[in-house]
Amino acid sequence: MIRALIILLLFTTPALAAVGNPEDRLRDPAQEERAQTIGRDLRCLVCQNQSIEDSDAAVAADLRRIVRERVVAGDDDARIIEFVHARYGDFVLLRPPVNAATALLWATPALALLGGILAIRTMRRRAAAAPEPAPLTEAERRRLAQLDETPRA
């Protein structure tokens, strides 16, 4: 019986290990799901490489609560993210926006692809442009003919 229970526990989702106070979670599972999706895109200002949904920092807990309040109030996702973004700036977004400062970051994949294509084209062109080898001299041709006639061992 106990063994069965332990095995069953192994298969439970790690919901019990979720960060934060369970009382702060929303009753409506759909709303809670939305709040978590929004929260996973917001960066914790203290831990910095965790989202506010993953962080145990006090500020992250406050932001989780604010996101939930806004969800209940009926704000759409973009407005909720804008609320936090207006206060904490680009730093709080785990998906950086496209602007002058991040243009290079976003352009990197395209630039890498372009660079690769250019490199392949140059190599191909160079291979095609490689000059025909100079024709064999009379002496070489004779030596080749001689080799051809030599029976192989």
Place this chain on the structure above:
Amino acid sequence: MSEVAKTSRRKWLLFAPLGVAAGCGVGFYAMLNGMRTGSFDPRGVPSTLVGRPVPDFSLPAMEGIDKPALAAADLRGLGRAAVVNFWASWCVPCIVEHPQLMRLARQGVPVFGVNYKDQLPGAQAFLTRHGNPFTRLGVDAPGRVAIDWGVYGVPETYFLDKEGLVRWRWAGPITPEVFDQDLTPLLRRYA
């Protein structure tokens, strides 16, 4: 392409890794140097308030401390530079920076305080023990006003110019070095 040109280009290619390594070296040196001098902080969260007026808020006064409450209206158009400091009695760096706040107050600079997520007896004891530099003191027990300011930890300090626009934000304790290198020039510039 002639053979000579090709081999000389090959030779240059040999130096390419060296060039890349040298480039990275210069870049990393610049980063480390910036981190040392404070001009580059990869973990710093730049304040969105810089260049803007403070957000709307209104906070109650602290019980038992004879200082008026704090609201956004108190910080607009003061006609002189001022400082807003978020602090808590449970925050050790706040103890470290407190003498610098006292120094500011002695220089006649209005220092406005926001007591962040604190408990009344602790906050009162803190001010009794370390002195009270604040012209006005608001209590933000839930920490919601702090979020409107973009505060992410205490202590945090904002410098306001005459018109009440935020000109500078410091996350962390105001050490004597920060006072001399940042606050003193700011006070001179926005006096």
